[in-house]
């Protein structure tokens with residue numbers, strides 16, 4: 033095959049434009065006369081949704097029978113990079129087998145609110161965790177020479193008005209919260225493609241956003257793949273071509289291609305942009321076409337088994353009073369809830385997999401002699417069913433322990449719309465309360481893609497967050513309930529007590545088409561921790577059937593420059609009687625900062641497996657980014673010199689070890705003083721102090737507190753007020769208060785700025 037550039041040189045403008053949009057829902061175009069083939073793309077992200085017949089992007093028509101792995105809400109809870117890598121490899125193999133070149137995922141938008149309808153597909157409220165997990169998932173898929181499409185770029189954190197809404201996000205918040213996972217996917221994941229989102233970002237559609245798609249993604253992050261549009265996200269196609277949107281999907285029956293041709297002919301669009309898009313697309317497709325392997329075997333049963341094995345490591349044990357779990361074979365166990373036979377294991381919409389097989393909890397327990405079952409409620413109803421309730425209470429009363437499988441029905445959370453509340457169906461809440469009254473040994477197992485309010489939390493002894501665990505959910509649930517697998521998932525998001533507590537409660541969804549991210553960087557635990565708010569379960573939280581002890585926190589230095597790296601080592605010991613996996617979390621805290629910062633931020637994590645009594649040393653490497661915030665003065669990452677705490681924790685609320693390091697920032701934020709600069713700011717600069725000495729003297733005498741205790745003047749201007757007046761006075765105030773003239777002020781400013 034000739035080089036891509038040679039091929040482009042042989043194409044007519046019409047041919048080039050035709051390559052910039054899809055041939056149909058799932059295929060790109062080719063040019064047979066030049067030997068260029070189109071390829072197939074398919075959703076993602078947690079399985080293969082290949083539609084053979086008529087295509088649609090909302091999961092309406094059936095796709096081929098495939099394997100549904102745990103959704104991202106669950107797989108991220110594993111905090112296990114190797115797990116998502118393995119998941120990615122499996123998806124990559126399936127794509128090779130089915131001749132799908134690009135798998136449309138991972139979806140890595142930040143969980144700004146528990147209400148987002150697509151949270152089940154997204155990874156975390158924390159950008160570092162989302163980025164780390166995305167990178168390994170990408171590496172897994174792409175190790176099979178199948179591309180990913182990292183979506184939805186960017187700030188697509190609600191479904192409400194998703195095709196028109198404008199996400200208004202300030203620069204620092206974008207850089208610290210909403211972009212880092214995408215940045216990691218481009219820089220370290222080397223994603224083959226990105227998918228731009230439907231929404232606007234600060235006024236401009238993502239599909240026409242030159243800064244986003246070209247300056248940032250390609251320029252700063254070095255992305256060398258292509259950007260495709262979300263399905264139908266294109267508004268003005270020629271603008272998109274110039275901005276860096278290479279491929280329009282699913283295409284517009286050639287209408288937008290003709291617009292592109294017209295724009296070039298009329299001189300409104302430089303043809304070089306068309307060439308660039310073609311080059312980006314063909315380069316990526318060549319990576320697949322040169323390495324395609326349809327002979328790759330696809331053993332669906334093996335992948336079903338893998339899906340169950342992976343899911344078991346994603347479940348989060350949230351409560352285990354009186355060691356009610358794990359269950360023993362001798363326990364008489366009542367399983368209650370329709371979900372136990374009809375599990376909800378994935379979300380609705382474009383990620384919906386046509387599972388070739390589903391194993392429910394009851395399927396998985398078929399060999400257990402001591403298990404009884406009652407339906408208890410109807411999934412698709414919120415009304416209590418008296419007969420079902422009565423039967424459930426009878427079955428529960430006769431058992432030693434009761435496991436109620438509860439959660440959100442499909443209609444409660446889906447792509448396309450957001451939730452309006454955080455409640456579970458009323459009939460399920462009520463049933464749990466009634467069950468607790470007849471049997472105190474109650475365990476709740478939840479199926480949901482996003483947090484729910486748990487009014488019954490104080491009534492139950494055991495609680496497992498099961499998320500949407502994929503088609504082999506039952507096997508994974510059984511393994512954890514009966515202790516065949518020791519639970520090791522951790523919450524990738526905070527479980528708040530109630531919706532009203534959430535950081536963007538007052539503004540989520542926006543007004544009309546405008547969604548202002550007014551909570552800024554304070555998303556998830558960054559908000560709850562700063563506000564010292566009580567939460568139901570904190571970020572990073574999760575229990576095990578064994579216990580772990582931390583010791584020997586050692587830093588490689590107690591003083592570094594921000595250009596150095598710091599190695600942090602800590603020992604973890606399994607102090608219990610079972611083997612288990614612990615997620616070691618490293619947070620960095622900047623106790624004193626001149627800007628608002630979260631109390632702590634996750635900057636490292638690792639999952640280690642330990643036999644009883646075993647100790648392992650876990651090590652982390654921190655770099656400039658671990659200490660930096662995004663400075664809007666220099667438009668770059670900036671480390672403010674000072675002391676930082678390195679905290680090792682079991683969750684964002686349970687810090688077990690802490691050590692201090694002094695970090696010296698090597699970047700200076702240049703300042704230019706003006707007449708409006710205030711004394712307080714000027715005096716923080718040591719170089720300014722001697723220059724300001726005379727002015728300070730004059731100020732101190734002008735603003736000296738009135739003396740004479742009890743006098744009216746003495747009460748009017750206290751020492752504190754006098755100090756405040758000096759601190760907040762702009763330089764120009766020296767003229768107002770008779771301490772100088774314009775010329776003197778200019779001389780002072782020249783000295784300060786020299």
Ligand code: BGC
Nearest residue numbers: 075088089090136262263382
């Ligand atoms: C979704 C994407 C998906 C695409 C194709 C869109 O509606 O937002 O995530 O990949 O459809 O199905």
